Amino acid sequence: MPLGVFDSGLGGLTVLKEIHRVLPAENLIYFGDTARVPYGNKSSKTIIRYSREIAEFLIARDVKAIVVACNTASSYALDALRSMTDIPVLGVIDPAVRSLTQKAQRKSTAGLIATKSTIASRAYEAALERHHGDQFLVSQACPLLVPLIEEGYANSAAADLILKDYLQPMVDRGVEYLLLGCTHYPLIAQAILRLYPHLKLIDSAEETAAELRNLLAERGAMRSGTNGSVDLYVSDMTDSMRALRDLFFAANVDRFETAEVGEQ
Amino acid sequence: MPLGVFDSGLGGLTVLKEIHRVLPAENLIYFGDTARVPYGNKSSKTIIRYSREIAEFLIARDVKAIVVACNTASSYALDALRSMTDIPVLGVIDPAVRSLTQKAQRKSTAGLIATKSTIASRAYEAALERHHGDQFLVSQACPLLVPLIEEGYANSAAADLILKDYLQPMVDRGVEYLLLGCTHYPLIAQAILRLYPHLKLIDSAEETAAELRNLLAERGAMRSGTNGSVDLYVSDMTDSMRALRDLFFAANVDRFETAEVGEQ
Numbered sequence: 001m002p003l004g005v006f007d008s009g010l011g012g013l014t015v016l017k018e019i020h021r022v023l024p025a026e027n028l029i030y031f032g033d034t035a036r037v038p039y040g041n042k043s044s045k046t047i048i049r050y051s052r053e054i055a056e057f058l059i060a061r062d063v064k065a066i067v068v069a070c071n072t073a074s075s076y077a078l079d080a081l082r083s084m085t086d087i088p089v090l091g092v093i094d095p096a097v098r099s100l101t102q103k104a105q106r107k108s109t110a111g112l113i114a115t116k117s118t119i120a121s122r123a124y125e126a127a128l129e130r131h132h133g134d135q136f137l138v139s140q141a142c143p144l145l146v147p148l149i150e151e152g153y154a155n156s157a158a159a160d161l162i163l164k165d166y167l168q169p170m171v172d173r174g175v176e177y178l179l180l181g182c183t184h185y186p187l188i189a190q191a192i193l194r195l196y197p198h199l200k201l202i203d204s205a206e207e208t209a210a211e212l213r214n215l216l217a218e219r220g221a222m223r224s225g226t227n228g229s230v231d232l233y234v235s236d237m238t239d240s241m242r243a244l245r246d247l248f249f250a251a252n253v254d255r256f257e258t259a260e261v262g263e264q
Numbered sequence: 265m266p267l268g269v270f271d272s273g274l275g276g277l278t279v280l281k282e283i284h285r286v287l288p289a290e291n292l293i294y295f296g297d298t299a300r301v302p303y304g305n306k307s308s309k310t311i312i313r314y315s316r317e318i319a320e321f322l323i324a325r326d327v328k329a330i331v332v333a334c335n336t337a338s339s340y341a342l343d344a345l346r347s348m349t350d351i352p353v354l355g356v357i358d359p360a361v362r363s364l365t366q367k368a369q370r371k372s373t374a375g376l377i378a379t380k381s382t383i384a385s386r387a388y389e390a391a392l393e394r395h396h397g398d399q400f401l402v403s404q405a406c407p408l409l410v411p412l413i414e415e416g417y418a419n420s421a422a423a424d425l426i427l428k429d430y431l432q433p434m435v436d437r438g439v440e441y442l443l444l445g446c447t448h449y450p451l452i453a454q455a456i457l458r459l460y461p462h463l464k465l466i467d468s469a470e471e472t473a474a475e476l477r478n479l480l481a482e483r484g485a486m487r488s489g490t491n492g493s494v495d496l497y498v499s500d501m502t503d504s505m506r507a508l509r510d511l512f513f514a515a516n517v518d519r520f521e522t523a524e525v526g527e528q
Contacts, residue, residue: 035310036300041504046299116504147411158425162417236310240380 001221002027002229003212004058005067008050009037010234010241011146011183012069013248015092018209019067020251023216026228029061030069031261035236038146039072040115040182047117051077052084053262057233059085064221067212068092071181071204072115075123088215093127095207096179101133103200104177111170111199112139114181115146124181138173139181142166146184150244154188163188163195171196180204187247231255265485266291266493267476268322269331272314273301274498274505275410275447276333277512279356282473283331284515287480289489293325294333295525299500302410303336304379304446311381315341316348317526321497323349328485331476332356335445335468336379339387352479357391359471360443365397367464368441375434375463376403378445379410388445402437403445406430410448414508418452427452427459435460444468451511495519 003026005016010032020028031054033039039047051073058066065088066081068074074091081089104110112124119141128137145166148159170178179202180186186203193199216222230253234241237258245256267290269280274296284292295318297303303311315337322330329352330345332338338355345353368374376388383405392401409430412423434442443466444450450467457463480486494517498505501522509520 035306041502042299043500043502046500117502120503144411144415144417147408151408153408153426156425158422161420161422161425236307238305238307238381239384240305 001062001064002029003065003067004029004031004061004063005069006031006033006054006058007070007183008033008039008072010034010244010248013245014183014186015067015069015205015208017249017251018205019212020228020230022209022213023222024228025223025225027223028228028230029058029063030230030232031057031259032232032234033261034234034241038115039070040117040143040146042117044076044121047073047076048080050262052080055081055084057259057261063087065090065212065215067208069183069208071118071183075118075121090208090212090215092183092204092208093123094130095211096181096202096204097124097127097133098131099202099207100135100177100179101128101131103202104135107134107136108176109174110135110137111175111178112137112181113142113145113166113178113185114139116141116143118181124179138170138175140166140170145188146182149184149187155191159188159191160195163191167192167196176200177202229254233257233259235259235261265326265328266293267329267331268293268295268325268327269333270295270297270318270322271334271447272297272303272336274298274508274512277509278447278450279331279333279469279472281513281515282469283476284492284494286473286477287486288492289487290492291487292492292494293322293327294494294496295321295523296496296498297525298498298505302379303334304381304407304410306381308340308385311337311340312344314526316344319345319348321523321525327351329354329476329479331472333447333472335382335447339382339385354472354476354479356447356468356472357387358394359475360445360466360468361388361391361397362395363466363471364399364441364443365392365395367466368399371398371400372440373438374399374401375439375442376401376445377406377409377430377442377449378403380405380407382445388443402434402439404430404434409452410446413448413451419455423452423455424459427455431456431460440464441466493518497521497523499523499525
């Protein structure tokens with residue numbers, strides 16, 4: 001049985017890439033909702049509806065687990081998805097927050113950068129409480145980073161100016177660990193570290209893939225062998241989407257095609 | 265009977281504002297598809313489907329004309345919409361191109377900035393041919409301008425760097441007239457003129473409102489009086505959308521609420 005992974009668009013491919021790296025034998029099905037991307041400025045009601053429609057698509061393909069590779073959907077839709085199915089549903093927030101509680105000093109101040117909707121959800125604060133973390137979170141919505149990354153401006157003078165606007169106030173407050181709360185952000189990590197070399201970045205993709213591996217191992221549900229298939233589905237296809245696919249997931253895929261979900 | 269105006273999001277409010285200014289007696293109904301915004305990177309098939317669903321919503325409200333206040337939808341969906349209804353359907357491209365052919369020197373080189381989908385459609389080139397314009401168009405997709413404007417970065421050092429990337433090659437080719445091919449761009453016009461004071465900007469909002477007034481006058485369909493109503497509908501509502509409403513249309517409105525279109 002395959003693993004299902006979804007995102008509002010193609011940014012979640014950073015998570016898929018990491019899953020493919022640590023679990024190369026698994027068959028992977030990815031859905032990117034490119035007809036309705038982005039979710040990061042949309043309401044919880046709309047985000048939950050879209051996420052349920054995609055979960056139905058994946059469940060119909062007999063997946064053995066669903067990874068919500070989108071911080072915004074992980075912020076709002078996990079409970080709704082778990083009420084639909086008995087298979088495990090993993091978000092990207094808990095794995096990152098667990099890692100923070102293990103690495104960061106007690107009572108230290110940590111930073112969170114994410115979309116507006118993710119910040120507004122306070123999902124990271126709730127996860128910190130679940131994991132009994134006593135770190136203090138300062139958060140910053142960074143709505144310009146996704147377009148800058150997608151347009152190839154991650155390493156540019158303009159991105160540096162905007163990153164300083166977003167990050168300097170956090171650095172001034174003594175932040176050492178920074179949670180990358182959006183699947184796109186690993187692609188701008190290098191620029192962040194060039195500006196602020198002392199920051200320690202926590203990347204949801206790595207932490208989520210590790211947690212997924214543990215979960216499959218515990219359940220004896222890992223596939224053996226080496227070459228799993230990778231099938232990518234999107235709700236809309238254009239040249240931009242083909243370019244983003246290459247940006248986020250340059251490896252070979254078995255399938256890259258359009259599929260409809262819900263009633264759209 | 266009211267006038268119907270729609271856009272992928274709230275940028276089309278720059279067109280609504282201009283219509284409200286030149287036709288203050290008209291009752292206006294605006295629909296912004298904020299649950300599926302933006303259209304600028306999406307495929308023609310998806311853009312046409314979304315536009316038809318919104319046109320049905322407006323037609324059900326007995327509008328006497330529909331203004332497609334979105335360059336991307338104007339690029340792809342006008343024929344599809346005109347086949348649905350006998351009421352006039354106006355796009356924002358023809359009015360701007362007509363103005364260009366009247367103002368710009370014969371055989372001169374003019375510039376066009378717009379979203380990726382609008383540029384890819386070659387709708388401006390087709391309109392230029394329809395209007396027998398012999399100007400030569402150089403076009404540039406500017407996908408970062410919408411997010412910069414929406415995040416309040418229209419007048420910033422970062423926006424200046426990005427504007428120079430987009431516009432310098434056009435200026436080097438002798439462009440004098442520049443078509444603002446996206447409803448958001450009037451809000452960055454000041455920054456463009458600060459960098460390139462010799463450019464002459466052609467704004468679709470002004471040209472479209474003027475054309476609409478002529479059309480209503482010809483048909484004897486203008487409403488008399490002074491205070492028309494302004495009703496705004498969006499397919500999704502968040503704080504960001506309330507902020508954008510204020511950014512693009514600061515005037516009082518009679519209604520600002522959520523409505524569903526199509527099967528979504």
